[in-house]
Amino acid sequence: MHIAWASDTALLITFAEADSDSVHAQVVAAHVALTAGRLPGAIDITAAYASLLIAFAAQELDYAAIEAQVRGAIASAADAPSAVQEEVTIPVCYDEAFALDLHDVAAFHRISPAEVVQLHCSAAYTVRFLGFSPGFPYLAGLPAQLHTPRLATPRTRVPAGSVAIAATQAGIYPQSTPGGWRILGRTPLTLFDASRESPALLRLGMRVRFRPISRAEFDEHAGGAP
Amino acid sequence: MNAIHVENPGLLSSVQDAGRPGFASLGVPRGGASDQASLRLLHSLLGNDPAAAAIETTLTGAVFRFGCDAPFALAGAPAEAWVDSAQGSRPVPFYSVLHARAGDSLRILHTTDGVRTYLAIAGSIDTPVAMGSRSTHIAAGFPIAALRAGDQIPISPRTCPCRAIDAGTAADHERAVNRTNLRVRPGPHAPLLPDAFDALLAATFTIGSDSNRAGVRLRADIPVAPHSFSLLTIPTAPGFVQLPPSGQPIILGRDHPTTGGYPVIASIVHADIDAIGQLRPGRPVRFIRVT
Numbered sequence: 001m002h003i004a005w006a007s008d009t010a011l012l013i014t015f016a017e018a019d020s021d022s023v024h025a026q027v028v029a030a031h032v033a034l035t036a037g038r039l040p041g042a043i044d045i046t047a048a049y050a051s052l053l054i055a056f057a058a059q060e061l062d063y064a065a066i067e068a069q070v071r072g073a074i075a076s077a078a079d080a081p082s083a084v085q086e087e088v089t090i091p092v093c094y095d096e097a098f099a100l101d102l103h104d105v106a107a108f109h110r111i112s113p114a115e116v117v118q119l120h121c122s123a124a125y126t127v128r129f130l131g132f133s134p135g136f137p138y139l140a141g142l143p144a145q146l147h148t149p150r151l152a153t154p155r156t157r158v159p160a161g162s163v164a165i166a167a168t169q170a171g172i173y174p175q176s177t178p179g180g181w182r183i184l185g186r187t188p189l190t191l192f193d194a195s196r197e198s199p200a201l202l203r204l205g206m207r208v209r210f211r212p213i214s215r216a217e218f219d220e221h222a223g224g225a226p
Numbered sequence: 227m228n229a230i231h232v233e234n235p236g237l238l239s240s241v242q243d244a245g246r247p248g249f250a251s252l253g254v255p256r257g258g259a260s261d262q263a264s265l266r267l268l269h270s271l272l273g274n275d276p277a278a279a280a281i282e283t284t285l286t287g288a289v290f291r292f293g294c295d296a297p298f299a300l301a302g303a304p305a306e307a308w309v310d311s312a313q314g315s316r317p318v319p320f321y322s323v324l325h326a327r328a329g330d331s332l333r334i335l336h337t338t339d340g341v342r343t344y345l346a347i348a349g350s351i352d353t354p355v356a357m358g359s360r361s362t363h364i365a366a367g368f369p370i371a372a373l374r375a376g377d378q379i380p381i382s383p384r385t386c387p388c389r390a391i392d393a394g395t396a397a398d399h400e401r402a403v404n405r406t407n408l409r410v411r412p413g414p415h416a417p418l419l420p421d422a423f424d425a426l427l428a429a430t431f432t433i434g435s436d437s438n439r440a441g442v443r444l445r446a447d448i449p450v451a452p453h454s455f456s457l458l459t460i461p462t463a464p465g466f467v468q469l470p471p472s473g474q475p476i477i478l479g480r481d482h483p484t485t486g487g488y489p490v491i492a493s494i495v496h497a498d499i500d501a502i503g504q505l506r507p508g509r510p511v512r513f514i515r516v517t
Contacts, residue, residue: 006414007493010463014414019458031251044250046461048485053461055250058496130253131459131485134366138459138485175366192252194356194368200252 028205033077093218098186135174135192154180188221236288246359260503264302280346287334296383303340322390340504348386415489422451439481449473465494
């Protein structure tokens with residue numbers, strides 16, 4: 001583990017240089033411990049694959065004292081038993097109207113679209129972190145048979161709810177944004193709603209599975225909860 | 227309902243306040259007024275709660291109409307501004323409290339320096355709050371979207387004596403809006419690209435017109451240390467200076483994506499974060515090292 005000030009108000013903790021399940025478990029445990037630890041002046045603790053960034057309010061910061069407190073919190077997190085992570089099943093409609101890249105992905109891997117759907121729904125995923133845009137989950141666990149490069153030219157507008165893959169990752173677009181991931185289907189669930197008590201449907205460390213649904217089921221569930 | 231009517235939002239106008247801390251792990255940046263110093267100055271002048279919201283306009287100015295009487299003031303990027311009423315037009319000096327009457331229009335013209343001008347009224351702007359803040363996340367469009375012509379912004383005006391801040395404070399503030407250099411320290415990936423930080427300090431950059439609240443794009447005639455690094459994505463913060471493989475840096479602004487994969491070769495000191503939002507496209511900017 002490496003701790004260094006990334007700016008005069010943000011401390012970067014790097015656990016490893018590569019993504020793995022065991023490294024990510026450390027990130028989640030440290031995020032929980034640091035969030036609960038009430039570091040004086042800390043206003044945001046952000047996770048990525050193998051690192052955490054703690055942003056502090058602008059004030060006189062005692063850099064050495066903060067580093068010591070952070071090391072202590074992370075050490076105690078490492079000793080704590082890991083919490084059982086919540087699992088969420090995301091319904092996905094793979095109808096042609098939504099699955100903008102399903103046929104291309106199938107052709108790329110020389111399998112049928114039905115086999116792509118079967119593989120996509122067979123895996124258990126982990127939310128590595130939320131980033132890119134509000135509520136966007138970066139999911140690890142995509143089967144190797146589906147690893148596919150990004151689009152050469154990103155779309156200027158990906159519809160909200162699009163369930164997508166890129167390289168080794170899976171994700172879901174909470175808003176209509178530009179994006180270069182390959183779109184396999186669409187979920188009727190609302191991934192992010194700033195007016196909800198819990199704005200983001202998914203959180204760091206959660207387990208995720210996908211379940212295929214029909215177009216009729218999609219229309220029935222649009223905007224609902226899992 | 228007491229309201230300000232949006233007649234023309236210009237390039238981009240939005241409601242912004244002190245920001246939305248605590249949600250970066252959900253992919254939601256702190257956001258808020260790009261130039262927080264201008265916002266604080268306005269609220270102090272108007273006797274407002276420092277957490278109150280204001281309207282942030284961008285480069286081209288905007289036109290608003292008051293649906294009720296309200297004391298107001300302008301700060302931030304300087305621009306010619308006029309109040310048009312039945313009695314005629316009068317100019318609006320910045321950093322001064324003026325009284326608008328119901329039916330008056332406020333025309334803010336194209337900024338002469340900087341990018342973002344702030345309009346606040348004495349009292350409060352009462353648009354919806356989401357996740358503890360009225361600040362608009364432009365891309366996701368919450369709590370409300372960026373302002374459109376025809377929008378009505380609910381307000382609760384209060385009386386406030388006509389006054390202005392002293393000329394010295396105003397002049398200091400105007401200098402802060404018009405910065406030609408930014409103070410930086412080496413970023414977490416500076417050791418990975420040994421020449422990049424020195425090259426950053428040596429170059430003069432032109433501020434790109436494709437800049438926005440999420441980030442400011444810089445161009446140098448000679449790119450800064452082009453590279454082919456593909457790094458594991460890390461969390462990011464406003465003021466991080468990213469270096470894409472092209473060697474043309476990006477400064478992250480207050481609406482930055484909360485994670486990013488480009489090497490971070492420098493970070494702008496906290497005291498200069500407000501200046502990022504006032505970097506004017508087409509103008510030059512340099513970086514100065516501090517310890």
